[in-house]
Amino acid sequence: xxxxxxxxxxxxxxxxxxxxxxxxxxxxxxxxxxxxxxxxxxxxxxxxxxxxxxxxxxxxxxxxxxxxxxxxxxxxxxxxxxxxxxxxxxxxxxxxxxxxxxxxxxxxxxxxxxxxxxxxxxxxxxxxxxxxxxxxxxxxxxxxxxxxxxxxxxxxxxxxxxxxxxxxxxxxxxxxxxxxxxxxxxxxxxxxxxxxxxxxxxxxxxxxxxxxxxxxxxxxxxxxxxxxxxxxxxxxxxxxxxxxxxxxxxxxxxxxxxxxxxxxxxxxxxxxxxxxxxxxxxxxxxxxxxxxxxxxxxxxxxxxxxxxxxxxxxxxxxxxxxxxxxxxxxx
Numbered sequence: 001x002x003x004x005x006x007x008x009x010x011x012x013x014x015x016x017x018x019x020x021x022x023x024x025x026x027x028x029x030x031x032x033x034x035x036x037x038x039x040x041x042x043x044x045x046x047x048x049x050x051x052x053x054x055x056x057x058x059x060x061x062x063x064x065x066x067x068x069x070x071x072x073x074x075x076x077x078x079x080x081x082x083x084x085x086x087x088x089x090x091x092x093x094x095x096x097x098x099x100x101x102x103x104x105x106x107x108x109x110x111x112x113x114x115x116x117x118x119x120x121x122x123x124x125x126x127x128x129x130x131x132x133x134x135x136x137x138x139x140x141x142x143x144x145x146x147x148x149x150x151x152x153x154x155x156x157x158x159x160x161x162x163x164x165x166x167x168x169x170x171x172x173x174x175x176x177x178x179x180x181x182x183x184x185x186x187x188x189x190x191x192x193x194x195x196x197x198x199x200x201x202x203x204x205x206x207x208x209x210x211x212x213x214x215x216x217x218x219x220x221x222x223x224x225x226x227x228x229x230x231x232x233x234x235x236x237x238x239x240x241x242x243x244x245x246x247x248x249x250x251x252x253x254x255x256x257x258x259x260x261x262x263x264x265x266x267x268x269x270x271x272x273x274x275x276x277x278x279x280x281x282x283x284x285x286x287x288x289x290x291x292x293x294x295x296x297x298x299x300x301x302x303x304x305x306x307x308x309x310x311x312x313x314x315x316x317x318x319x320x321x322x323x324x325x326x327x328x329x330x331x
Contacts, residue, residue, distance in 0.1 A: 002043035010050035019058040019177050020051045027134050030222070030230040033090060040094040041101075048105050052112060060173060061102060063116040063184070065162065067095035071241025073160045078244050079118070079184040086239045089232035113182045119169050120162030120188035120243065123263040126277040127166065128270025129284045136271075137227040145272035150202040154209035155195030158238040162188035165258035165266070175252040186243035189256035193264060201261055202268070211238035 001010070001024055014020055024047075026039035044061065051059045066089065069082040085096030099116065106114050123131075132142060164187055172187045191197050195206035211234060219231040248254040258266075269275075276284030 001046060002038035002040075006043070006046045007049045007053070010046060011053040014050050014054035014056050017054065017056045019060060020047065020056050021173060021177075022047045022059065022061045025062065027091070028228055030090075030228055031225075036090065037094060041097050044098045045101055048101065052105075052109050057111070058113040058115070058177065058180075059105075060115040060117065060176060061098065063099060063118045064091075064095050065118055065120050065186075065188070065240050065243055066092040066236055067099045067118060068241050068243075070239035073157055073242060075242065076244035077241045079186055079247055081241060086232075086236045089236040090230065091232065092236050092240075113180070115176045115181055116184040117169065117172055117176065118184055118186050118243065119172070120164050120260070121193075122166045122169050123163055123267040124166035125266045125270035125275050126282055128267050129274050129276035130282050131267065132271050132274075133228075135227075135229045135233075139226060142271045142274070145268055148202060150198065150204040150268075153195040153199050153202075153204045153206050154214055155199075155206035156208055156211065158211050159209070160192050160194040160242065161237055161240065162242060163193055163260040163263055164189045164256055165263040168254075168256040168258060171257075172248060172252060172254050175254055179252055181251060185248040185252065185254075186245045187248055187254070188243050188245055189258065189260040189263065191260055192242060193260055197261055198264065201265060211235070214238075 022044055024039065024043060026036050029035065048059060063083075067083040067085060068077065069084045070086055071077050071081055083096055083099040085092040087093070102114055102116060105112065132140075136142065168189065169187055172185060175181075176185060195204075198204065199206045215231050215234040218227075218229060218234050221227045222230050245254070274284050276282045
C-alpha cells in the first residue's frame with residue numbers, strides 16, 4: 001500500500017466502487033519507524049490518490065481518538081477539537097498527519113465525500129491474540145487471566161480512556177456510508193475505563209501511578225525488546241481527551257450495543273484463552289514478535305532460541321523455507 005507504484009494498482013482495484021474504506025494501519029515492528037510511516041502515512045495518501053483517480057465518490061478513513069491534541073479527562077470534546085496529535089507518540093503523530101492530508105484532499109477535490117471515524121480503543125474477543133502480540137509480547141503469563149483477576153491497576157486522573165466494541169465501530173461505518181454523511185464522527189461507549197471501573201470488574205487494586213513512571217518503564221522494556229509497546233502509547237493514553245459522541249448519535253442514529261467495560265472484559269477473556277480468528281492477523285496462538293514468520297500450530301518450526309523471540313530479533317524461521325499448507329477452497 002505504501003510501496004512505489006501502489007497508487008496505480010489501487011486505482012485499478014477501486015474502479016467502479018461506490019466507496020473506499022481505508023482501515024489499513026501498521027503498528028509493528030515498532031522499532032522500524034520508516035516502515036511504519038510508509039504504510040500508515042504514505043499508504044493512506046496512496047489510497048486517497050487512487051480513490052480520486054478511480055472517481056470513487058466516497059472515502060471513509062479509520063482515524064482515532066489518537067489524532068486529537070491533548071485534552072481534558074473531566075469533560076468531553078467534540079469533533080472540532082484540534083487534530084494535531086500528541087507529541088512523542090508515533091501512532092498519534094501519524095494519525096494527525098493523515099488528518100492533515102485529508103484536509104488537503106477535501107480542499108482540492110470538493111466532489112469527494114470524506115468521512116473520518118475517530119473511535120476509542122476497539123476491542124473484540126476474536127482480536128485478543130492479535131492485540132496481545134502487538135502490545136504485550138510473549139513474556140506475559142496471559143493464561144493467569146483465566147482467574148478473572150487483574151490484581152494491580154495503575155491509576156490516576158490522567159489514566160482514563162474510552163473504548164468501544166469493534167462491532168459497534170463497524171455499525172458506525174455502515175451508517176456513515178448509508179446516510180451519505182461527511183466529516184468526522186467520534187465513536188466510543190461508556191463507561192470511561194480507569195483503574196476504578198476496571199478494578200471493580202476484575203477484583204483489582206487501583207495504585208496511583210505517575211504517567212512519567214509508566215513511560216520510563218515502557219521505554220526501558222521496549223528498548224531492551226522485552227515487550228513491543230513503544231513508550232509513546234503511555235504518553236497518548238495520559239493525554240488524549242475524552243470524546244463526545246453526540247454528532248454520531250444525532251446524524252447517524254448510532255448507539256453502542258455493548259458498553260466499554262463489557263468489551264474490555266471480552267478482550268481479557270479472549271487473551272486468557274489465546275482467542276483468534278481465521279485470518280492471518282487474527283490467528284490464535286502464542287505472542288510472537290514482529291520479524292518472525294507466522295508460526296504453525298505447535299510453535300516455531302525452526303531452531304530459534306527463546307531469547308531471539310523474546311528480544312524481537314529476526315529468528316531462524318525467517319531464514320529457512322517452511323512448507324505451506326494449501327489454501328482452503330473458497331466457501
